[in-house]
Every structure is written in structure tokens, then in C-alpha cells.
Amino acid sequence: MKNITSCAADGAPNMMGKKNDCLKFMKDANPEMIIVHCVIHKKNLVAKNISPVLNEVLHAVIKCVNTIKASAKCERLFKLFCEEQNEDHGRLLFHTEVRWLSKGNCLKRFMQLFDAISVFLSEKLEMKYLLTIDGKAFVSYLADIFEKLNILNKQLQGLNKTLVDAKAKIFGFITNIELYQKHINNRNFDQFHWLQNVK
Numbered sequence: 001m002k003n004i005t006s007c008a009a010d011g012a013p014n015m016m017g018k019k020n021d022c023l024k025f026m027k028d029a030n031p032e033m034i035i036v037h038c039v040i041h042k043k044n045l046v047a048k049n050i051s052p053v054l055n056e057v058l059h060a061v062i063k064c065v066n067t068i069k070a071s072a073k074c075e076r077l078f079k080l081f082c083e084e085q086n087e088d089h090g091r092l093l094f095h096t097e098v099r100w101l102s103k104g105n106c107l108k109r110f111m112q113l114f115d116a117i118s119v120f121l122s123e124k125l126e127m128k129y130l131l132t133i134d135g136k137a138f139v140s141y142l143a144d145i146f147e148k149l150n151i152l153n154k155q156l157q158g159l160n161k162t163l164v165d166a167k168a169k170i171f172g173f174i175t176n177i178e179l180y181q182k183h184i185n186n187r188n189f190d191q192f193h194w195l196q197n198v199k
Contacts, residue, residue, distance in 0.1 A: 006034040033099055036163065040100065040156050050142075057138040058103075059124035061110050064117060065092045067124060078120055085116050092117075104146035108147045111143045133198070139196035148176075148184070149191075 009023055023035050050058070068078045069092060079090035092113065095106040104172065114136075121127040129135045155169050180191055189196035 002030055004030055004033055018088055020059040021143070040153060040166075054138060056075055057130070057135060058107075058133070058142060060130055061107065061142075062095050063126045064124060065094065065106060065110065067121060068092055068117070069094060078116075082113065082116050082140055085119075087113055087116050089113060089199055101150050104143075104150035107139070107143040107146050111140060114139075122141050137195065137198045140198050141145060141192065143194045144192040148173075 004026065007023060007026060027035065028035055067074070069075055075091070078092075082090040089109060089112055091109075093106045093109045094102065096102045118127060118131055127175070130139055152169060152173050154165050183191060
């Protein structure tokens with residue numbers, strides 16, 4: 001225990017409580033140890049707090065995905081439909097709250113199969129909303145932003161990563177977000193792969 005200089009946790013009571021938690025026992029054994037809140041977990045908590053409009057779009061995407069993946073028969077039919085349409089993929093990916101990369105992966109796959117999904121679910125109310133110019137622009141924007149968040153997530157993980165490295169990556173990301181915001185205000189979508197293709 002004496003070799004541990006710091007420990008990061010996700011803020012759960014069983015990890016960071018004041019009486020019977022893991023970090024208290026570690027701190028009792030090594031009083032010099034520094035305890036910090038996990039940078040990746042903090043970033044993901046912030047990423048959950050999106051505007052009501054974008055949240056509505058995200059839920060529409062999740063409902064469409066769940067509709068297709070609700071039964072094995074429906075998923076099989078969708079896979080066959082994608083093969084007929086010569087799509088690169090035949091499966092959608094679930095969004096799971098506990099998997100940090102799943103939101104970005106789900107949105108990216110949704111955009112890759114957007115045309116096939118729009119035909120397959122043409123009668124579904126959520127799909128009709130996503131087929132409007134605003135709906136498609138919002139889901140494209142979400143796919144681009146969460147893809148950038150996934151890249152940041154991967155940069156923050158791995159061996160020999162320090163708090164200094166994480167801080168540099170996060171401040172770099174914040175600078176990029178400010179730049180993206182200026183570009184969007186000027187209707188320049190060069191850094192947004194999906195958004196620039198919305199017509």
C-alpha cells in the first residue's frame with residue numbers, strides 16, 4: 001500500500017464514503033495517498049447533460065434502434081434488407097448507459113445505416129421526426145460530437161497515463177470545442193463528418 005501515491009474513483013459511495021469504503025481503508029494504510037475523482041467518469045457525467053432538443057433526438061434514435069433490435073425476427077429482416085441495399089453493416093448497436101463508448105458507437109452506426117433505417121422504419125413516428133432537416137442535422141451533430149468524445153475517452157485510458165496527461169488532453173479538447181463552436185456559428189462544418197453531408 002505504501003507504494004500507491006494516488007487513486008482515482010468514480011464517486012460511488014462504496015468507493016468514496018467517509019466510514020466503510022475502499023478508499024478510506026487505503027488512506028488509513030497510506031495517509032499520504034491522494035484521492036481524486038476519475039477524470040473519465042467526470043467527463044461522462046458532463047456529456048450526459050445535453051440540451052432538451054438534442055436529448056429528444058437521442059431518445060428518438062434509441063427508440064428506432066430498440067424497435068429493430070426488439071425481436072430476432074425484426075433484426076434478421078433488417079439485416080437482409082441491409083444486404084439487399086449493399087450496406088457495409090447489417091446490425092445496429094445498442095446504447096447502454098454504463099458503457100462509456102456505446103452512445104457514440106450507437107450514433108455512428110445509426111448514421112452509417114441512416115438511409116436503410118429511414119426506409120425500413122418509414123412509418124415510425126420517431127423516424128419521421130429524424131427525417132426532417134432539423135432532425136437529421138441534430139442526429140448528425142450528435143454522432144460527430146460523441147465520436148469526438150469517444151476519441152478523448154480512448155486518449156485518457158491505458159497504461160502510464162497520468163493526471164497531467166489527462167488534464168492536457170481535456171484542456172485541448174475544450175479548446176477544440178470552442179473552435180468547433182465558432183465554425184458552426186460561421187456554418188463551416190469541415191470538422192463534422194456527418195453534419196457536413198446533411199442536405
